[in-house]
Amino acid sequence: MSYVIEQIIESLREARIQKGFSQRELSAISGVPQSHISKIESGSVDLRVSSLITLARALDLELFVVPRKSVPAIKSIIRSSQGINDDSEQMTPAYQLDDDD
Amino acid sequence: MSYVIEQIIESLREARIQKGFSQRELSAISGVPQSHISKIESGSVDLRVSSLITLARALDLELFVVPRKSVPAIKSIIRSSQGINDDSEQMTPAYQLDDDD
DNA sequence: TATTTTGATATACAATTGCATATAACCACG
DNA sequence: CGTGGTTATATGCAATTGTATATCAAAATA
Structure with missing residues (x-):
């Protein structure tokens, strides 16, 4: 797992915590299952760009290259x-x- | 397919062309098969974040949220x-x- | 004109994602 | 300690990705 992915995961997690959302709440907002959010945050899945965008959107973040x-x-x-x-x-x-x- | 993905794909494509790489050359540099690069650029696959990072790196781009x-x-x-x-x-x-x- | 290059498309396959669902383990609080 | 909330983990399944490889059609070049 690359440094860039780690940074992205960290950004998602920090944004979630800053907004005061639990994984379940983020799940409800984004439509991504809580179990999957847990795996994403732990870096144990290599998620698709579309999934990353979905989560980012729910956290008022945007993806850029x-x-x-x-x-x-x-x-x-x-x-x-x-x-x-x-x-x-x-x-x-x-x-x-x-x-x- | 979302606007954000379209923008990302466009950035990848423009960078490739600006560097004067064909898809085959980018394939050789990045290790991603040419056939897959074609699909990525056409938006017909929903690629993994790791694959996006690999391509971006070969094109002197970096992924951010x-x-x-x-x-x-x-x-x-x-x-x-x-x-x-x-x-x-x-x-x-x-x-x-x-x-x- | 002939040849080469480029991007698109197809096939087959293994591995993984994402989803739905449930449950276990952990943590915080009264 | 008991309770409730949070996160981690497991199972099963359909769909898709990514890879290797080949080929075609169009465009570019010699």
Whole structure:
């Protein structure tokens, strides 16, 4: 199993968890059986492109092939969009105020 | 067949042609049979992710899943990198000089 | 024109995917 | 600890992929 597949699987899994979906919930949304989602996430099946697209769509992701020379720029964009999410999480001090109470 | 798959197939085909490879040459490089490459390019098979990665690698492409909200930015990067290639092609007047001779 | 190259298509076969369904194992919580 | 939720695993089956190989028709080249 290649590094690229591992990265893709990791992206799917992280997106699922970030959205707060269990595998069953993702299954209900996407129409892919939970048992298959488990195998996909564990890397034990070599899924078809159509299946990957189906899952990605349910997780607000999209599949691309890009020139290898553009990879750093694209990783930078992905990282910065994740950074925004991280910032929004850090900018909710409500929990800290509760702790002070 | 979805729009995303069509786009991916088109990217593969364009990259192959831009590199000046025939399907047989790509087959030799990638290890994927020519007959299968023909089917992939025509959209008549739903290939596995591993096969897509193999072909992409032979064509200096890489597969990504990206957040849907990042899609416009990524398309912009891909378009601008292609623009650079177009400029380099236009900046080779050697053929025009030969015509003047 | 003859020859070569290119992409499309066919055949046969082993392996695997994806689906449906059920269950086991694991984890979190009260 | 008991309970419920989550993930992993198993079974069976139809359909398809990917491979090897060959051939054809069209296009390109010599």
